[in-house]
Amino acid sequence: MPMRHDGDDAVVPPEGPSPPAPPAAIELRGINKSFGAVRANRDVSMTVRAGTIHGIVGENGAGKSTLMSILYGFYGADSGEIRVAGKPVHIASSHDAIAAGIGMVHQHFMLVDNFTVLENVMMGAESGPLLRESIEKAHGELTRLATEYGLHVDPGAVISDLPVGALQRVEILKALYRDARILILDEPTGVLTPQEAEQLFRILSALKERGVTVIMITHKLGEVMAITDTVSVMRRGRMVAERATAETSTEELAELMVGRKLKAGVSPRAETVGAPALAVERLCLRDRYGVARIDDIGFEVRAGEIVGIAGVSGNGQSELLEVLSGITPMTAGRIVVEGREVSVAKPARPDEMRGLRLAHVPEDRQRRGLVTAFTARESSILGYQRDPAYNGRLFTDYDAVDGHCRDLMERFDVRPPLPGIISGKMSGGNQQKLILAREIDRDPKVLLVGQPTRGVDIGAIEFIHQQLADLRDRGCAILMVSVELDEIMALSDRILVMFEGRIVGEVAIKDADTSTLGLMMANAHEGASARGGTSGAEPVA
Amino acid sequence: MEEAFVFVALTMNATIRVATPLILCAMAGMFSERSGIIDISLEGKMLGAAFIAASVAAVTGSPWLGLAAGIAAASCLALLHGFACITHNGNQVVSGVAINILMSGLTVVLGIAWFQRGGQTPSLEASARFMPISLPLSEFLAEVPILGTLYSRLVSGHNLLVYVAFLAVPLAWWVLFRTRFGLRLRAVGENPKAVDTAGISVAWLRYRAVLICGLLTGIAGTYLSIANNAAFVRDMTAGQGYIALAALIFGKWRPWTAFGACLLFGLLNAIAIRLQGVDLPGIGEVPVVFIQALPYVLTVVLLAGFIGRAVAPKAIGEPYVKER
Numbered sequence: 001m002p003m004r005h006d007g008d009d010a011v012v013p014p015e016g017p018s019p020p021a022p023p024a025a026i027e028l029r030g031i032n033k034s035f036g037a038v039r040a041n042r043d044v045s046m047t048v049r050a051g052t053i054h055g056i057v058g059e060n061g062a063g064k065s066t067l068m069s070i071l072y073g074f075y076g077a078d079s080g081e082i083r084v085a086g087k088p089v090h091i092a093s094s095h096d097a098i099a100a101g102i103g104m105v106h107q108h109f110m111l112v113d114n115f116t117v118l119e120n121v122m123m124g125a126e127s128g129p130l131l132r133e134s135i136e137k138a139h140g141e142l143t144r145l146a147t148e149y150g151l152h153v154d155p156g157a158v159i160s161d162l163p164v165g166a167l168q169r170v171e172i173l174k175a176l177y178r179d180a181r182i183l184i185l186d187e188p189t190g191v192l193t194p195q196e197a198e199q200l201f202r203i204l205s206a207l208k209e210r211g212v213t214v215i216m217i218t219h220k221l222g223e224v225m226a227i228t229d230t231v232s233v234m235r236r237g238r239m240v241a242e243r244a245t246a247e248t249s250t251e252e253l254a255e256l257m258v259g260r261k262l263k264a265g266v267s268p269r270a271e272t273v274g275a276p277a278l279a280v281e282r283l284c285l286r287d288r289y290g291v292a293r294i295d296d297i298g299f300e301v302r303a304g305e306i307v308g309i310a311g312v313s314g315n316g317q318s319e320l321l322e323v324l325s326g327i328t329p330m331t332a333g334r335i336v337v338e339g340r341e342v343s344v345a346k347p348a349r350p351d352e353m354r355g356l357r358l359a360h361v362p363e364d365r366q367r368r369g370l371v372t373a374f375t376a377r378e379s380s381i382l383g384y385q386r387d388p389a390y391n392g393r394l395f396t397d398y399d400a401v402d403g404h405c406r407d408l409m410e411r412f413d414v415r416p417p418l419p420g421i422i423s424g425k426m427s428g429g430n431q432q433k434l435i436l437a438r439e440i441d442r443d444p445k446v447l448l449v450g451q452p453t454r455g456v457d458i459g460a461i462e463f464i465h466q467q468l469a470d471l472r473d474r475g476c477a478i479l480m481v482s483v484e485l486d487e488i489m490a491l492s493d494r495i496l497v498m499f500e501g502r503i504v505g506e507v508a509i510k511d512a513d514t515s516t517l518g519l520m521m522a523n524a525h526e527g528a529s530a531r532g533g534t535s536g537a538e539p540v541a
Numbered sequence: 542m543e544e545a546f547v548f549v550a551l552t553m554n555a556t557i558r559v560a561t562p563l564i565l566c567a568m569a570g571m572f573s574e575r576s577g578i579i580d581i582s583l584e585g586k587m588l589g590a591a592f593i594a595a596s597v598a599a600v601t602g603s604p605w606l607g608l609a610a611g612i613a614a615a616s617c618l619a620l621l622h623g624f625a626c627i628t629h630n631g632n633q634v635v636s637g638v639a640i641n642i643l644m645s646g647l648t649v650v651l652g653i654a655w656f657q658r659g660g661q662t663p664s665l666e667a668s669a670r671f672m673p674i675s676l677p678l679s680e681f682l683a684e685v686p687i688l689g690t691l692y693s694r695l696v697s698g699h700n701l702l703v704y705v706a707f708l709a710v711p712l713a714w715w716v717l718f719r720t721r722f723g724l725r726l727r728a729v730g731e732n733p734k735a736v737d738t739a740g741i742s743v744a745w746l747r748y749r750a751v752l753i754c755g756l757l758t759g760i761a762g763t764y765l766s767i768a769n770n771a772a773f774v775r776d777m778t779a780g781q782g783y784i785a786l787a788a789l790i791f792g793k794w795r796p797w798t799a800f801g802a803c804l805l806f807g808l809l810n811a812i813a814i815r816l817q818g819v820d821l822p823g824i825g826e827v828p829v830v831f832i833q834a835l836p837y838v839l840t841v842v843l844l845a846g847f848i849g850r851a852v853a854p855k856a857i858g859e860p861y862v863k864e865r
Contacts, residue, residue: 072738074863095740110735112728113855123728124739126721134721174739 023086025050025182025213026071031080033066040066041077042237048182048230050085053204053214055224055245058234059257059457060428064217065107067234068184072104073097084182098124103175107186109167111159117170118142118155121177138177145176149206150199164312165196172203182213189223193312194485194518201227219257219458220486221250235259258458273493274303276336277477278324278358278446283333285319285501293319295501297333301446301477306468308492309481312521316501317481318363321450324479325360326353327368338445354383356446359439363450363481365428369435372424376414377405379423380438412437413463429460436464440471447471450481465491485514499523550694552811557699558769560807561706562587562761562778566785567792567799568713569757573619575717575794576750577730577856578626581637582618583758584782585644590615590762592648595662595773596655598669598766607669607767608702612759618644619755620748627747630860641782649775660775662766671700671768702764709757714796726750730854733861743861758782784837791843794854809835 026048033041040063048054058064070077073091082089084100091097097104111120118138126134139155146152151169159167168188175183185204189197204214204227218224224231225245233241233256241256255261278301285294294316301307309317322328324335326348334343337356342348348356362368370379381390381401390401405419412433414426423431432452439447452468453461468491472478482488488495495512497505497520505520519525566583573580594611598604618640625631649660656662679697682689717723725746729736733743765781766773784806792799813832820826 074738093740093742094738095742098740104738106738110732110738112731112735114731115728119724119728120735123724124736124741126724129721131719131721131724178740 022050024048024083025052025085026215027081027083027086028067028071029081029083031067031070031082032078033063033070033075034078039237041070044080044234044237044239046232046239046242048213048215050213051208051211052229053208053216053227055228055231056215056217056234057219057221057224057231057253057257059219059459060455061236061457062234062257063237064234065186068104068186068215068217071097072102072184098178098180101179101181102184103172103178103180103182104184105168105171105175105186105188107188107190109171111167111170113158113160115159116155117153117157117159117162117173120159120170121155121174125178141177142173145173148210149176149203151176151203164191165193165199168192168196168200169203176212180212182215183207184215184217186217187219188216189218189220191313191483193521194514195522195524197223221253222486224253225250233257254458273305274475276300277303277338278479279336280324281334281336283320283323283335284331285316285323285328286331293501294323294330297501297503299496299503299506301479303445303475303477304472305493306472306478306480306491308488308495309479309498310485310488310495310517310521311483311498313483315498317498318450319501320498321360321363321448321479321481324353324448325358325362326350351383351386357442357444358446358448359442359444361432361435361439361447361449361452363454365431365435366424370423370431372422374423375419376409376421376423376426376434377401377419380405380408380419380434382438384438384442408434408437408441412467427457428454429456432456432464433460436467440467443474444476447476447478448481449478451484452480452482453484453487461487485517488517489514497521546690548815550690552808552815553695555811555814556804556807557695557703558807559810560803561703561769562764562781563785563788563803563806564706564800565709565757565761565764566782567789567803568709568796569754569761570786570789571713571717571794571796571799572726572750572757573754574789574857575730575854576726576747577733577854577859577861578623578747578751579633579637579858580622580751580754581634581786582622582640582782583754583785584778584780585637585641586615586618586755586758587762587765587782588641588648588776588778589618589644590759591766591777592644592652592662592762592773594759594763595665595766596652598665599656599663599772602666602669604669604671604767608671608760608763611763611766612756615759615762616752616755619751619758623748623751626860627744627751630862633858633860645776648773652773652775662773665767665771669767670771671702671764673698673700674704700764700768702760702768705760706764710796710800717796722749727854730856733856737861737863743863747861787837790853793852805839809839 024047028044028046031041031044044063044067056064066075069075071082071091073093073096076092082091084102089096089100091100112123118135121142122134122138127137128134142155151173153166153169153173159170172183188200192200207214216228228245231243231245231248231253232239233253235257280300281298283294283297284292287293297320299307309320311317319328323330327350329347330344332344334341337353337358340356366372370382377398381387381404390404391397402419406417408414409417409419414430414433414437426434449468452464456464468478468480480488480491489512493509495507495509495517496503497517499521500523504523505525507517516525566587570580570583590611593614594607597610598607622636622640625636626633652658652660652662676697679693683693717727725736725741729743729746736746737743765777770777785803788802788806789799791802809832813829816827816832817829818826
């Protein structure tokens with residue numbers, strides 16, 4: 001416990017044996033929590049000093065979110081003790097946590113979409129049975145908080161009209177409105193542009209200055225280094241280390257998180273690129289309300305290069321992948337894959353696209369990538385199930401499918417290597433490896449890959465990145481969509497930035513840096529017009 | 542002219558009578574569904590209440606005891622629905638259908654066992670029913686042309702429960718949009734997790750919502766058997782619970798628009814009654830079933846295209862399971 005004994009003991013407060021330093025804001029002792037056979041938290045102890053920003057890092061499934069959910073009363077701990085400001089408290093529900101001065105900003109915002117900001121903020125903390133007085137009070141309070149912490153949001157705006165950055169501010173306002181002295185943030189920057197993240201950090205610093213204790217769960221080590229005072233590392237349900245941020249490094253933290261040394265980066269980039277394997281010209285997609293989801297996009301991907309598509313999620317990247325893979329028909333424009341033209345007049349179904357050796361690793365692996373109720377062997381042939389190799393005269397040849405799946409699992413290190421396991425029971429990283437294996441195994445000419453490592457452990461990320469780099473080196477044209485800028489920067493040879501369905505910028509990797517890309521993602525870079533940039537800097541040949 | 546005026550006045554009068562249970566049920570359904578609990582059992586609750594109210598009124602001779610018993614019966618069914626859907630995360634449609642089937646059978650079985658009249662309850666005397674009330678000055682004002690006639694013929698002369706139904710609409714609006722309870726209720730039907738993390742009990746909110754639903758369907762059922770009629774007849778709700786549900790969806794889960802939809806459906810029904818056996822020029826006799834089917838046809842057609850998509854409360858039908 002990093003109890004600081006600065007000064008001598010003459011300043012012991014009158015009430016007995018309490019320590020000379022102010023009591024810790026939060027103290028967790030021996031927290032245990034199991035979900036069935038899974039032990040999510042094992043004997044976790046942690047101390048968070050008052051008025052500091054405390055980071056908790058760990059891989060997915062390390063137990064960070066579970067621990068914070070226990071603190072916020074979402075789960076009950078099986079055993080252990082929670083002390084807030086030195087006093088033991090019993091937190092059985094969010095109500096108790098709020099009463100203890102704890103507020104939480106969840107990863108998935110807990111807001112009512114069709115309510116206004118004001119209604120969301122006051123809900124649960126109204127001043128009386130009638131709304132009129134609550135509204136007046138909340139109005140005044142919101143104005144005060146806005147000026148004090150830089151938390152500016154229009155109180156009358158409806159949630160569904162607001163951008164994510166603003167939603168997060170609403171969540172923070174909700175906590176502050178309930179007089180939270182301790183604020184927990186779960187993966188707060190996952191959905192933000194770098195600039196929005198900067199703004200969030202300024203707010204957090206302002207909170208810290210006014211004595212609020214901030215606990216931040218994250219897997220982005222750069223942020224931990226930038227903003228926290230102390231950092232705790234969790235691995236497989238245990239608290240494995242605590243460091244003062246000033247005395248540690250991202251390398252050390254990454255090692256502590258994974259429990260072993262990590263290889264540095266992927267293999268060097270290929271020097272030569274080949275002919276265009278995928279060309280997209282003036283592509284448009286309008287949804288059923290007539291809103292342009294993809295707005296006049298053009299670009300090409302050459303054999304042997306990875307083109308990364310950056311952007312805040314919801315700016316048309318998902319739709320782009322769906323159109324290119326043949327799932328959603330385009331409304332205008334054309335795509336050329338391997339010499340075959342696909343357009344409104346000449347559509348191609350997903351299986352025809354696959355026939356052109358265009359493979360697709362979808363963004364949402366649980367819904368599009370596999371069928372969670374199927375066994376791994378069945379998931380390993382999805383989309384290729386008509387291949388004669390897997391079929392007898394009448395029935396599926398399960399021996400062949402089994403052999404195929406076993407082979408993929410071995411080569412792509414899918415664990416557990418059991419073709420009979422239910423797909424949904426595998427961890428996210430292993431599901432992703434199986435899907436990637438299925439798509440890569442056929443040596444595609446073009447690979448579309450969405451969020452290749454979302455919700456995947458660091459160890460698996462390393463593996464998946466290496467696979468993608470190897471595939472590129474074998475001459476495949478890869479189009480990668482990711483909201484993780486680090487990932488885009490690590491793998492791409494060229495980066496396109498999407499904003500509101502348009503491509504608003506293109507950067508070669510050697511010229512790319514986070515802040516330029518961040519500005520492009522918000523369409524606030526130099527040269528951005530109201531209509532945004534041109535669709536693709538290079539004209540399509 | 543005079544004849545047309547009388548025709549319109551009579552039709553509107555019938556509209557009010559037919560619309561009353563629809564309005565009560567639509568408001569009942571609104572509270573339940575705004576909290577996220579689908580209530581297809583408006584029909585069954587109303588039927589149960591109608592039977593119990595008529596039975597108690599027949600035995601005790603008091604309409605007030607009948608009303609209390611009707612409300613109690615519907616509330617018990619509402620609690621049963623709540624117990625299945627809120628406490629045990631059951632399927633809300635299945636639970637609702639079960640209540641409808643149960644009530645359709647149980648009312649007849651109990652009716653035969655208690656009164657030996659083939660499922661009917663004994664005819665009630667006027668003193669055991671809610672009778673039409675003359676509002677003050679109605680006779681005096683009846684002589685005043687138009688407005689006076691409207692007042693005495695249309696506004697005055699209904700039984701108490703009709704007035705309750707019409708007052709239920711502004712009251713429901715006020716509760717839903719002007720009170721803390723209403724704010725939380727609307728929130729819990731949209732995003733129960735947000736409500737839970739705000740430190741409010743989801744289950745308790747939803748139980749209160751289904752209880753209000755029970756109260757209002759209880760009044761609706763009582764109206765059918767001891768105010769609008771003088772006895773309980775088997776299956777006397779005749780699908781009005783479903784019509785009310787349709788009106789609720791048609792009205793996009795909002796009190797005033799749902800009220801409007803109830804009046805529209807009531808009007809169609811009243812016209813259907815008045816058109817029985819009438820020869821329309823050029824068309825001939827309109828089959829009654831055709832007009833009776835109109836509310837349903839209208840709902841489907843209008844929902845399908847004309848009024849845009851009806852956006853239901855987002856969390857409707859999903860049990861709130863807090864992972865523990």
